[in-house]
Amino acid sequence: MRLTFYILMSVAVLVGGLLFAPTVSADYSKLTIPIIKYKGGDYRPRPEAVRSLMAQLARRTSIEVNREPLEIKLTDPDLYRYPFIYLAGNAGFEPFSPKELRILRHYLGFGGFLLIDDNSAKINSEFDASVRDLVAKLFPKVPLQKISRDHSIYRSFYSITRSAGRVTVKPFLEEISIKGR
Numbered sequence: 001m002r003l004t005f006y007i008l009m010s011v012a013v014l015v016g017g018l019l020f021a022p023t024v025s026a027d028y029s030k031l032t033i034p035i036i037k038y039k040g041g042d043y044r045p046r047p048e049a050v051r052s053l054m055a056q057l058a059r060r061t062s063i064e065v066n067r068e069p070l071e072i073k074l075t076d077p078d079l080y081r082y083p084f085i086y087l088a089g090n091a092g093f094e095p096f097s098p099k100e101l102r103i104l105r106h107y108l109g110f111g112g113f114l115l116i117d118d119n120s121a122k123i124n125s126e127f128d129a130s131v132r133d134l135v136a137k138l139f140p141k142v143p144l145q146k147i148s149r150d151h152s153i154y155r156s157f158y159s160i161t162r163s164a165g166r167v168t169v170k171p172f173l174e175e176i177s178i179k180g181r
Contacts, residue, residue, distance in 0.1 A: 030064045031057070033084050033115075034072040041093035041127065044071070045119040050086055074100040079107060088117040092126030096134060105138050109178075123170065139176055147173045 033050055037043050047069070054065040072079060074096070079085070085107075096104065108114060118127045135144055147153060153173070 027066055028081055030066040031084070032066040032070055032082055033086050034070045034079075034082050036085055036087045037071050037073050038087075038089075038096065039094040041089045041091040041130070043087075043089055043093075044069075045088060045090040049088060049117065049119070053086075074103050074107075079103065080110075080112075083111070084113045084115065086115050086117065087131075088119055089127040089130070090118070090120040090125070092130045095130075095137070101134075101137055108138070111181075135176060139178070142176050142178060144174045144176060147175050 031054075033054065035044060035050055050069045051067055054067045057063050058065045058067070072082070072085070104114070116131055118125055118131070120127050122128075132144065
């Protein structure tokens with residue numbers, strides 16, 4: 001009788017665990033660069049951009065990558081599982097909420113990396129204005145600045161001679177540097 005009880009309890013625990021287990025789990029062993037979802041504008045103006053970036057990383061480095069794009073909101077608790085996030089657009093977007101600003105500031109303060117990609121191919125675009133507003137709210141005392149040509153970003157894995165993608169709008173990159181990072 002006691003053995004039957006233990007067997008039934010074991011089966012109940014196993015079945016209950018299977019019923020409530022997630023059906024899909026993320027592969028955190030490979031580099032995944034999530035696309036940040038935001039309100040207003042188009043956060044995926046070039047749907048293949050991240051896939052292309054990941055293909056280049058896989059081809060040119062020994063980093064194992066997840067080539068499938070992942071979209072994530074800043075309020076998603078899994079945000080901190082990703083050391084690198086991607087914010088893209090081709091039009092202005094709604095200002096981030098105070099909660100989103102707090103989360104993004106915290107994420108970046110703890111070493112997260114944010115790549116911002118203006119896909120508009122226009123100088124002084126609406127997306128650029130929204131980004132500059134965002135950066136000013138995130139770090140009001142630290143302005144965006146040009147990255148010098150001798151910065152390690154241009155020579156970390158191999159020498160990069162230009163800082164443009166498919167279209168050169170500005171021949172330089174910009175950064176926020178906090179405590180030398």
